[in-house]
Amino acid sequence: PHVLISGANGYIAVWVVRTLLEEGFSVRGAVCSAEKGKHLSELFAPYGDKFELAIVPDITALGAFDEAVQGVDAIEHTASPFHFQADNPAELLEPAIKGTVGILESARKYGKGVKRIVVTSSCAAVMNISTEPQVLSELDWNDQAVKEVEERGRAASAGAKYRTSKTLAERAAWDFVETHKAEIGWDLSVLNLPLVLGPILHAIASPTTLNTSTCMMYDAFTKPGSAAGGGCWIDVRALQRAAAGGERIIIAVGAFAWQDWLDAAPAGGKYQKGTPGAGKDAVHLLRYRNEKSVRVLGMEYRSMADTAKAVVADWEARGW
Numbered sequence: 001p002h003v004l005i006s007g008a009n010g011y012i013a014v015w016v017v018r019t020l021l022e023e024g025f026s027v028r029g030a031v032c033s034a035e036k037g038k039h040l041s042e043l044f045a046p047y048g049d050k051f052e053l054a055i056v057p058d059i060t061a062l063g064a065f066d067e068a069v070q071g072v073d074a075i076e077h078t079a080s081p082f083h084f085q086a087d088n089p090a091e092l093l094e095p096a097i098k099g100t101v102g103i104l105e106s107a108r109k110y111g112k113g114v115k116r117i118v119v120t121s122s123c124a125a126v127m128n129i130s131t132e133p134q135v136l137s138e139l140d141w142n143d144q145a146v147k148e149v150e151e152r153g154r155a156a157s158a159g160a161k162y163r164t165s166k167t168l169a170e171r172a173a174w175d176f177v178e179t180h181k182a183e184i185g186w187d188l189s190v191l192n193l194p195l196v197l198g199p200i201l202h203a204i205a206s207p208t209t210l211n212t213s214t215c216m217m218y219d220a221f222t223k224p225g226s227a228a229g230g231g232c233w234i235d236v237r238a239l240q241r242a243a244a245g246g247e248r249i250i251i252a253v254g255a256f257a258w259q260d261w262l263d264a265a266p267a268g269g270k271y272q273k274g275t276p277g278a279g280k281d282a283v284h285l286l287r288y289r290n291e292k293s294v295r296v297l298g299m300e301y302r303s304m305a306d307t308a309k310a311v312v313a314d315w316e317a318r319g320w
């Protein structure tokens, strides 16, 4: 079988590509430019013609994926901006929403063989910020961020802008399927991920160009005072499981304080130690139910020690 993956050069996507290739799939990786695909061609050269690139310069353009979807059996849509630098919310909303609807529309028109489309959404589309501890599930939607961006525009918080892009893009995907269900031969599966951590496979020259989630972890290990705070996490190496159609599925291990990661790292390493044990005092306002991922996908979650060990070994091998 042949799988198209958008944003193939991204942190998560490179792991997905490698896993698919290892499992015998053929993969077409869509990237914005030949330059962005160079590292992928080198990394996946051992798989020969099982890996090919598709250049999609602008995912917001009408019909951007019309060619790329032809001849594939499944699509994984991961291309979407994940950063907190946007001034105008449209910088995030446009590529997130148009990219998602665009790839679905191309699949509707030209993806004759497509059976399944997986969209990488986020717990950003699930969460709410509250002063009370909450446990959230697939039934929850982040209308709070959307409201903030509607009301405050550019003045909305950076987090709200990103979270709105993920919420609206995911809603648009489900709406698309509802509107076109009579004309499409595929089903949709949406994965909602919290912070994704783990070793790096993609092209990174130095820690300063790390993607947002792994950069936060690197900061926690290296910058004084940045081990405060936390969130919920998943190890990137777990994203390989085939998902069930028509389902929205949260994939999350558990809540953490960054200090917990410093404590979980192998003893004797060169990174900062913070205040060992202080993580146990953290109040976790957000937790996610993950029973559905276990039931539907058979997810088996890695331990924090396992992930921490792999990440630290990766950094050390890079001399960081």
Ligand code: NDP
Pocket (backbone or CB within 6 Å): 006, 007, 008, 009, 010, 011, 012, 013, 031, 032, 036, 058, 059, 078, 079, 080, 081, 082, 095, 120, 121, 122, 123, 166, 192, 193, 194, 195, 196, 197, 211, 212, 213, 214
């Ligand atoms: P990366 O930043 O590593 O990769 C993002 C990918 O999307 C890159 O291929 C990038 O291409 C592409 N992309 C971003 N903006 C645009 C744009 N405007 N036009 C075209 N392509 C674009 O991110 P991750 O691997 O961390 O994230 C991948 C997906 O997973 C995203 O949808 C993100 O929202 C989601 N996610 C990530 C989490 C995490 O903790 N990492 C948590 C939850 C969800 P280019 O390099 O050319 O810019």
